């Protein structure tokens with residue numbers, strides 16, 4: 017609770033400056049009042065700001081826990097993100113300003129995007145992709161990722177983007193779960209000067225993904241046409257992106273999609289070993305992301321918006337691609353690492369493109385803080401007017417540093433709480449209205465309804481409890497792909513007899529001003545550097561190693577990443593602990609899942625602490641991992657196990 021205490025004594029408050037407030041889109045509580053009066057009418061009004069081919073007849077049909085928004089309406093997401101702007105004065109406005117890690121750059125105007133997306137939509141059709149089919153996207157952060165997503169949307173295909181850092185096995189599982197027909201990948205991507213072997217990973221994944229009939233390969237490596245070491249092209253299955261595009265027509269009429277047709281699936285970790293395919297639909301998702309992008313980031317026509325997330329995560333979907341483009345905004349997209357070739361890279365990019373709104377993760381901010389003020393000091397950051405954070409709690413110290421060093425004390429900070437499942441930001445300051453407090457995501461946005469509950473669904477006014485969303489919202493997930501029972505179970509059964517209450521899995525505190533302070537997950541999900549990882553996923557990976565008999569994984573606080581992974585492992589007979597085996601197990605997990613899941617610590621133990629009923633005592637493991645005084649061990653079957661684990665751990669730490 018000590019972190020909590022620090023947070024709750026954090027009572028500094030930062031109202032927006034007069035200057036900011038004066039120009040802000042939202043500067044009073046009219047929107048909140050409108051949404052509270054009639055939240056359906058509020059969302060219907062925002063939905064009507066989009067372009068519909070057929071107007072909707074009903075706003076909401078809510079049969080808990082299933083929602084249907086904008087029934088009867090038909091629209092196309094790519095039309096809303098592109099065609100709308102091409103018809104008007106934004107035709108030649110930059111849509112995507114892209115920079116590759118090696119320093120190459122490209123600017124795509126809305127007109128360019130209009131042509132490229134339609135061409136690629138025709139390419140997909142020529143490969144047999146039809147409305148409702150699934151398409152996998154496994155790319156570096158290059159414009160083709162956005163083009164591929166929008167091309168899917170144009171023809172009504174469902175995309176499933178898989179983060180390029182995931183392993184072949186993770187990719188394979190996702191392709192199989194969604195039964196994807198086509199996979200789009202690249203001959204490589206750049207990360208810290210190294211080329212990632214995406215195509216080779218894809219080839220491995222596809223050895224066991226029979227539904228994928230075609231692979232489109234973007235040539236990312238300069239002069240790497242057909243470079244055998246990076247992309248061996250399989251006759252009949254694999255096609256170069258640029259070859260297919262050469263002969264593709266630039267007109268592809270948009271499909272009129274039902275508001276509730278699936279736009280995409282995005283896999284995220286839960287409390288089992290198997291990631292879940294979060295399903296987002298067309299009309300509600302776009303309404304939610306368009307409105308929240310506009311209000312939270314206070315977007316103006318001349319803004320240059322940089323969301324640093326990869327398209328492989330929900331933040332990249334909602335605030336790098338769909339939300340900004342649905343607002344006709346210019347977005348910056350950067351392929352690589354923040355410290356390549358030097359630690360000033362982000363600030364160099366901000367200066368070079370005149371970034372005015374910057375949105376990143378607390379983990380990145382903590383790294384910048386550690387690297388020192390001299391890096392941002394080399395650059396003119398005076399165009400910045402608004403900063404944002406996402407993905408994990410931000411500690412007040414990092415908040416204040418961000419405010420001072422990056423924001424020059426003049427930029428409001430929006431700390432945005434949301435999830436893959438919510439599709440759009442739910443709790444966040446409105447930068448022209450809210451007096452922010454470092455470490456608090458403040459209050460729900462207009463149209464979203466959150467509260468804190470105890471385990472019996474009693475509301476907690478001030479104090480700690482479980483976060484709950486009490487009303488449906490347009491961009492909410494509709495189900496888990498192929499597993500509606502899991503959808504109901506995971507999100508709507510926390511409170512008995514209240515299938516209308518959505519449980520996000522987070523614990524939070526509420527202060528006297530009604531502000532929310534998100535404390536983190538209360539389930540077996542870890543948040544490592546802003547990325548969600550299930551403890552069970554890592555455990556399942558570990559026990560696949562021949563040396564491992566049993567594994568238990570817990571989170572441990574980490575100065576930079578927020579949390580790191582600590583794995584407790586018991587070995588099979590005949591295997592002996594050694595530093596080499598520890599490294600091997602860490603690598604094994606990285607290879608099985610992806611580098612983001614690599615445990616920082618692997619601890620060998622003769623046994624794992626269990627209750628008499630055989631349940632692993634994670635609380636004790638967490639205490640050990642954190643080096644804390646042990647909690648209550650009286651329910652332990654064999655208390656000596658914990659003591660020996662702790663001794664060993666401390667010896668290794670020193």
Ligand code: PRX
Pocket residue numbers: 284330331405406407408409410431432433434435436437457520521522534535536537543546547548
């Ligand atoms: O625990 C919360 C944390 O990230 C989880 C959602 O992870 P994911 O679906 O990967 O989406 C991340 C990007 C939206 C949440 O359950 N989280 C997200 N934003 C915040 C946060 N925790 C504290 N403060 C935030 N601003």
